[in-house]
Every structure is written in structure tokens, then in C-alpha cells.
Amino acid sequence: MGVLNTISYVFIGIGLFFNLVGVIGLHRFPDMYTRLHAATKCTTFGSIFIITAVIVQSAGIWALEGAYPSQSVMCIHAVLALVALLVTNATGAHAMARAAHRSGEKPAKAVVDDLQEKEND
């Protein structure tokens, strides 16, 4: 059990670090799009590690202590939560960015904006 706990703590530590970076980015960055980068991407990566820690912990108990219904349920549901998180997070970030650009939000400090040129044509 010692090794499993250590692995879980390391994963949770990495996950918390990236979630923290996401929160700092949310306050530091200048506009909608760059904030989306920090708020959706870093937190996804952090959450992947935290969910992986849950999977490692529950799968470890499931494997070591035999048929153990509640741990197997937790392990499988954590895997499904991971898949759902990956799919919905990308789609949600894309939808927010598209809505922002359609309502006229300009990217701050942008070097070039090809989408703006397309809409002006």
C-alpha cells in the first residue's frame, strides 16, 4: 500500500500545481482568449492527474484485496469522468471562444487576426 499511496500523492501534487497555475493565469492574462487558455487547459491537465490518482488508489485496492464492489465502481466511474472531462472541456472552450469572437471581442495585443479579415470580406 505504501507505494500506491506515494504514487497517488505525487499525482495529486502535480494536479494541484497545474490547477494553481490555471487560477493565477485567470487573474494575470489580459483578455477573454488568453484567460480561456489558462482556465480551461491548465485545469484540465491538473484534473487528469487528480483523477488518475483516484484511479490508481481504487484500482490498487480492487486488485490487491479481491472483489470489492465499491472500489471497482469508483475506478470505472473515475475513468468515465476522465473521458467526459476531456471531450466536454475542449468543446466548451471552443464554444466560448467562438461566441466571444462573434460578439465582437477582440484579442488583446494580437499580432494578426485572420478571422477578423474573413469577417470583413
Place this chain on the structure above:
Amino acid sequence: MSFLITATVAYLIYLVLTIGGSAVLLWNRAELVIGAVCAVAAGALLKNRFIGKNLRMLNPARWFAFLVYLFPFFFAMAKANIDVAYRVITGRINPAIVKINPNLKNDLSLTILANSITLTPGTLSVDVDEKTNELYVHWINIDPKVLKDMPRDYHPICDSFPDWARRIAE
């Protein structure tokens, strides 16, 4: 055929969600029966929506390619995350929205590519041109080299992801 596939997928998802009994293998009898009824209903209702006209995703080689793709994708994601963490802490950003043309032909491969681009930190797909299948990508730290020519080079943004999307879905 599309009814059968939709019902099977719905039933499999139901079975995975309800693991935990012990009467038949890992499930309760009631769960199995209710799941089958719901799967048939879902299949009848959604058979024209879930899969389109072509059945090429039934090929197991494509699913294998998808599983292999997860490894380079996760590596790129980790690398980009560290890069974005560095930019968050130092505040050095150089954002832009660029148009790329990945030369993909169908909707599924374009969806896989757009979601991969969005999940990789530092790049975010904003819009798609449905006629020409071109993507508009918001990029947090633009490489000045891609600004020179107009059909932008997509390699600095998404590396070999378009090739993988083509392998999986075309």
C-alpha cells in the same frame, strides 16, 4: 444496421455504468433487462443521428490508431502545459488568431483535430470554415516564422496531429 450499432453502444455504456452486482458476472439481473429495454428504445430513436451514412469507424484498425495516438498527444499536451505554466508566471505572451488549412476531408477527422488543438494548451480552435475545412486557431505565443506566407504552416501549431486524424477517420 445503424439501429443495431446504436443500440449496442448504448447497452455497452449502460453496462459499464452499472457494474457492481454479482448475480450474472458483474451485474444484477434487473439491471441487464432494464438496460436492454432502454438500449433498444435509444437505438430506435437515435439511429439516424448517432452515425451518418458511412460505417468506416467500425474498422478496429482505426480504433487501434486512436489508442496509439493518445501517447504522442499526451506527450505534446504535457510539453505545452509546462510552456503555458511558464507564460503564466512570467507574463510573456504574444497572441494571434491564425488560419490553417490541414487538408482534411470529413467532419469527424476535423473534429478530432480541432479538439486535439483545443486540448493542447497554448492553442485554441475558435472557428471553422465549413466550405474549405480551414480552422481558425488562437495561439498564445505566435512563432514569427508562420506570419510570412498566407496559407500558414500548421506544423508549429499542431505538429503531426492532422496526419493522425487522417489515419483515424479518413
